[in-house]
Every structure is written in structure tokens, then in C-alpha cells.
Amino acid sequence: MNIGIIVFPGSNCDRDCAHVVSEVIGQTAHLIWHQDSSLNGMNAIILPGGFSYGDYLRTGSIARFSPIMEAVIDFAGRGGLVLGICNGCQILLEAGLLPGAMLRNKNVSFICEDVYVRVENADTPFTNTCQSGQVLRLPIAHADGNYYTDPVTLSALQANAQVVFRYCDKDGHSMPSMNPNGSIDNIAGIRNAKGNVLGLMPHPERCAEEILGNQDGRLIFTSLLASLIGNAALTV
């Protein structure tokens, strides 16, 4: 499978994602420059983490205007699988591919540490190799991961099973005290209504290999691969 990883100026997890795509799930990773305009031949797209344009303005707000984003929006519109990780997730929000916005962490500092998340919906192209309710240990590394949306949108997200991950403790209890950044409803990741776009703040690519002491993140990539293999129609 051909998996495209978009490189914005300031992306810094692009090579990490490419490493997992090629070395962990054995697929072909294509680094795609933000000024390109075509995603021809790609089976799925990853928007990686980093500090696109330095995040000097609101996170992701400039990257969203990169020429490649039109192609990404078009790709997603045709049902293509799009995964946004951290800054990639922020860009998906800014581009309107996912609802809501990211605020500054409640403690206003950058936070880098492992957290636990509960898989709320295992029936997505990004979580189909997980069990529903499964607890994953994943690292976060962000200053703006405090997800917010209005009550109406939140209800819709909840009703449509669009909340895919919630912060929780290691036994799967999703309590306010386990919320690292102040995110509404302990949300760590959401999908769009159609289900082909996922954004999450934790970094699954950072815990997909035995040597790194944690392989929980591998499940996100194996799920993506399983979806691509199982459903050729998703190849757009």
C-alpha cells in the first residue's frame, strides 16, 4: 500500500511516521511536500505531528492553507482514509475535516508523557484491530491539546460514536483526574461523521516497536492497514 505523509514546513514527526509505515507495517511511505497538489496513487494519508509554521499563530491555522490541503480535503471527500496525529489533528480541525478546536492545555505548559486512553469505538478503519474498551498506553507531547467544541456538536459526536479515544486511568476509568490537558469530555481523539478521518493528540508512531518499551501504538497502524487491505474501495 502507498501511504502519503504530508510534510509541512515545521512538521517534525514526518520521518517517524514514515519509519513505522515502512519498517513496522511494511508498506511504502511517501513524504509529500506541502506545495504539491496531487495525492495520486495514495491509499491513505497521514498528517504528522510537529510545529507547522512554528505554530506561532493558532496551531495548524496556516498549514491548513497549504496547496496540498485542497487535495487532502478532496481525498477525504471521496472516502480516503486520513489520519491526523497531534499537529496533524490540529490541522484537520482547522481545515474543517473534523469539528471543534484545540485550546491551550489547562496548565498552559507543554506536556510530554505517557497517558492511558480507552478505545471508545473499535469499529473504525483506525481501531479495528483494537477491542472496544481496550486501554492503550500512548505518549502525548503538546501544548495545545485541550479539545473544545460547543454542546450541540459534542452531543452529536457522542451520539454518533465519533469520540474514538478518551483519556482514562490504566484500568479504563475515564475520570477528570486522568485528563492531562483539560479536554472536554476527556476526548483524546475523534473521527468525522463518515468515519474515514481520524484525529488524535497522542502519538501512536512513538510506541510501535519493542525497543521503545511499548507497542500499543502499532494497533492504529495495523488497523489502518487492515482497512486498506480489506476494503479496496477505500483506494481512491
Next chain:
Amino acid sequence: MTEDIKTLPPSHITPDLIQQHGLSEEEYTQIVTHLGREPNLTELGIFSVMWSEHCSYKSSRIHLKRLPTEGPHVVQGPGENAGAVDIGDGLAAVFKMESHNHPSFIEPFQGAATGVGGILRDIFTMGARPIALLNSLRFGELDTPHNRHLVKGVVSGISWYGNCIGVPTVGGEITFNDIYSKNPLVNVFCLGIVKKDRLLRGLAKGAGNQVLYIGAKTGRDGIHGATMASDSFDDASEKKRPNVQVGDPFLEKLLLEACLEFLEQDLLIGIQDMGAAGLTSSSCEMASRSGTGIELDVAKVPRREPDMTPYDVLLSESQERMLLVAQPGKEDAVLAVCRKWGIDAAVVGRVTDDGVLRIREGDQIVAEIPADAIAEGAPRYDRPSAPPQYQEILQALNLDTLPDVKDPVDALLQLLDCPTIASKRWVFRQYDYMVGTNTVVCPGSDAAVVRIKETGKALAMTTDGNSRYCLLHPYMGGGLAVAEAARNLVCSGAKPLGATDCLNFGNPERPDIMWQFIMAVEGIADACRAFDIPIVSGNVSLYNETNGLSIYPTPIIGMVGLIEREDDITTQWFKQPGDVVVLLGETREDIGGTEYLKIMHSREQGMPPWLDVEREQAVQQCALTLIQKGWVQSAHDCSEGGLLVTLAECCLTHPSTPLGATITLSQERLRLDALLFGESPSRIVLSVTEGNLAHVTQCIQDMEPKVPMSLLGHVTDTDTLAVTVQGEQHATARHLSWPITDLADRWHNGLTRQLGIEHS
């Protein structure tokens, strides 16, 4: 200061003007000799920064020659942007440590951030992709709002710059002492990886080749930053805030990627970072190294503001700029890479063969100086040195009048609570230590371990230095810093390959400070020679003095080691109940200069622990052998706080499940405080499985030279650290115990409590 200079007529160099430029009369006479005439103002400015202590190492250079810089692994020694060692498989590790002390005191956030930016540029100008940052920080005690402000500012500055550019900050160390209240230290270490045969250097070869400027536009920021960094402080130093530069990590990320593309496409002859003294130092150094000259036209330099004089442009320390010499015919390819990344670039001059740095502004020559005169011709001082009279008072510690510890249970809790020893999680949680997906051992063990994806090997790295030891005995302190750094690497499973040093001292014009410097350098040099660890790069920061009060002599050693096999990677925390706890090395009556003495007796005096280099080597060799045989579950060196703190850390620092331990110590003829909290070097606490114990004991007994070993007890799954101290002969044994939860509370929350921050 610069305002005053500019308003004066350019050709009239007065004694005042010379003084304002930080030059002595004698130095001015030398300038006139070099030029064969009086300098103009621009030239005076150039000499001023290039002959500043910061750029010229004029007080330190003759002493630095003592450091061993060669060895079979050395690919690049001192004198380039950074040093490099061979790590096998055709790769080199490029690394260096640098200080950004003065700017960080004046403006902690930007001062620390631009320190990170500067060291990163030193690494990627060598063609290496930076893969790890570490930092050594020194602050005053946290009982004043200003010190807390400095800590928060420096940490968030490092976090902002390192996280944004996407190079993980994987480790380092922080200690606190009031001597740093008005002179905090920010030492930043960076390491990168490059193919050995592709190493780039700061060369300007080939007359006629074009010189290109790339990166940020030049502004008036940081003019005379290097001169400021070569001066001591007084209460008016706050006014120097405009001399501190402002960083742009996003631009630096673009520069980094562009530079690595230049390397990939083989476009360059040489490249140099514009750090201290900006365009001036980069051009002089490139020409001087290559035996060539450089002609620059300042009118072609991209600028951020109007009406800048040649003086401003040449002395600006605007960040994120590089000077490079393209291979003939490849200038357009360089410019194309810059366009791709959206970086300003301009051809600003050419290489010449006359050995002269010639600066034009359009058609007019505004400065003309032999490049060698500025770079290599800088003054060298053999400044007077003498041991201070207070040295004997400092070293005197009469143990007969020092009461032994009465309540060891409370003493351990107090030590774990003190910010120097307590967990630094509040700090490293703000650093992205995982980006790059190479960090195998995260912050919080003896050394950070970063894998090399291309080869399946790993590098361990650490920064260490105990300034109290150096104050009490600078020679011993220097040696102990080297020993501890090497010991930390060995505990991680690595064989040390090379080191970098960052030498932070007070005012070198004072004989006592100069004596501290010379002694510490000798201590470092002798220890490096004994351990066969070359110093491949480094930095000297002098004039760390405010209102006449100098910092403790603070040499910091950054060291890098190679771990050949993944299986050898070792961490400090106990792994499983039932494992046997083993101490390599021997506990002596080393109370002088300890953290215990400072915390419990408010005294910083005595002789520091004595380093026996042969013993140290034997202990390290023994530990590494055991690790490589696969018999070691955990390894942790004994340092600040002594054996009890080490044991507590072995119990507490497990990332998910802290364990307990049952320990028996034999007091023999030692004081109890020396046994529990003394800081004898050359000690490592190991844990091994019961099944491997016989192998381990046999192996240690077979070691030559002999390594003292004692079996201390077992790891347990209880919530208790229990320590039995067997007294001399028939004395009753003393039983000490701590709930692990109590130890954990002190250790986890000590720093945040003092910073006045609620948990998280």
C-alpha cells in the same frame, strides 16, 4: 553602549572608545601593529568581539592545551563547529556543549532558547542531523521569587525551542545553590549523526568561490553579545536586555532541513554558523582555517531594518543565520534549496587568496584586516594564578566536632526532598524527549540512551559536574566530573568514546579564579587521559561574577558512549522482587563536600571525596563486563546523597511499579552518616537475579585489579525500604525503614513544592 559608539566620529579612536569596546590599551597597540595603522571604528568593533574572552579564549587557551584531544575514535577534535567520534558502520557522532549563561540571566526564556538554537546549528553545520539535546542547569535556591522565575523561564525557553524544531531533549541535570542566584548557568549539549566521510567543515577554500549568506535577515539584535558575555555583571546588568537575541525555532528547522539537503546534493565546500560575533567571526574563522581571505559586501546582506551601518551588520548576533561557500557552479542549486524551504539567501562575497578579510559597502572598502590577525592573532594570556587564602578554611572539616546523624530516617526524607536530588519530572515533562522515536531510555536514569535506527546500536549520553567538589578541590572536582560521567554511561551499558566540556568560571583576572580554572582543567585532563577518553569539543565561559561574587568553579562534562548490542541497554531501577542487590566499590569516610553536609548541617566544606582512578576504572570495567554478559538487571551509580539515596532511587524510579528492598549494611569503623550518605566515588549498585548470582560473584572475584563487592540484600514487592545497620562487633543492630510511598512523595514532589506549583 552601542548607541554611544555610533554617535562618535568613525575615524577618531579615543581611549574611552577603546574601553567601551572592552579592549585594553595594550590590546589596542597590538591591533595597530597588526594593521600597520590605526583602525577605523568598524575595524575596532571587529577586533573587539573577536578578541573578547568569549570568542578568543585568550585567558584559557594555553591551559586547554593540556586536554587530551586525540584517540583512535576521534574523527574531529576541537577547532571546528563541533567534535566527532567514530561510532562504527561508517557513522560519526558529532557533539558539543556550549554555555548561554549571561543571556539567560538577563532574559531567561530567550537566553536559554537561543542557547539551544546555537548548539543545534553547531551540529548541523557539520552535516549531522541532530538527534538529542541535553542540558546542565545551575540556579540559586528556590526560596526567592526571582530564582523561581529564572527556573521557569529557562525551562520554558529550552522547551519552546527544542520541541518546535523537533529534536528531543533526552536528559541532563540541574542543581541548586545560592551561589548561582545572580549567575545561573545554562549549558546545552547536542549530538547528531553523520556519515563519517560526509562531515562538513567550516572552510572557505578556492579563490573566486562564492560566499553565500542564508537564513534570518540581519537586525540590530545582539550587537556586542560576545563582549557582554565576556564581562561580569552588576546591578545594572538588566539594562543589557537588548543585547539578548530572540530565537526563531521554526526558521531554524527550515535551515536544518536545507543544510542537510545541501549535504545530500553535495553542494558545499564549507559552512559555518553565525553565532557569537555573527558575520565577523564566521567569515574570519572560515578564512583563517583555510589560509585564505574573504571579501564581503555588507550592502548585499539581507536586513531587517533600515539605516544599518557596516558596523551594525558585522557585529549583529541575529539568530538562525549561516555563512557558506558553495562549490563552483553549484550556487544556483544552493539558492534553489533555499527557495524550496522559504529561506532568504544571497551571494555576499567571494573567497580570495590574499588572507585578508575585506569588507565593502558597495564600492567602498570599510574594513581590511588580515584574517589570521583576528582569529589566530588574538592575544594569549598566562594570567597570574594563586590558591586563595580561604582554600584551607574551606577544606578544614573537623569530624570530631560534627555530630553523627541522629535520625537517619528523617535525613533520607530531607535529602530526597531537596531540589538537587528530587525528581526533575516537572522539568522534563515540558521537553519533548521522544520525538524522533529513538529515545530508548528517557530522562530519569543515569544516562539517556538513543538508538541509531541505521545500525541497531545505541548511544548513551550524560552531562555531569559537581561544583562544590570543585570549589573545595578544583583538581579533584574536575577528575570526579569525568569519572561520574563515565560511570553513568557504563551503568547504561555503554563504553565511553569521547567527551565535550563546558568550563564555567568567574573572573579570570582574579588569581584565585585563574587557579581554580587551571587546577580543574588539569583534573579533567588527567582523568580523561587515565580513562582514555578524548575531549573533542568544548566551550569556556568566564566572568560568571556579579557584584564581585564569583560562581563556584563549574566545569561540566558531556560524555558519549556506544552500546554495541540492544540487549546491553541497562536502566537504574530495580526490576523484580527477589533480585539480589550488589554494591561494587567501597564506602569510605567521605563526608566533605556532600549534599548531606549541606542539607543537614548547612555546611559546604571539607575535602571532597578522593578519586582513585585505578579503582574507578576497575569498578567501571567490572560493571560493563557484567552487563555485557547479560547478568545485570539494573545498575545505578552512587552520587549526590550517597548510598541510601541511590538505593531509594533504585526502588522509586521504576516507570510504573516502584519496588521495595531489604538491605543490610555493615558499619565497620565508619561513621553512620558516612556509611549512609557519604559520597565515595567509584561505587555502583547493581541488581542481579538469584540465578545469576554465582556467575556474578565468580566474575567479580576473577577481576584484575580487584574490585570490592558486597551483597546488600534483596529487592522486595513490599512497600518498604528496610535497612539494617550492623554495628561494630557486638553492638546492637539498628533497624531503619521507610514506606516507599513516603519516599515517593518526597522525591516526586520536592521540586514542585519548592517552586510553589501544585502537582501537574
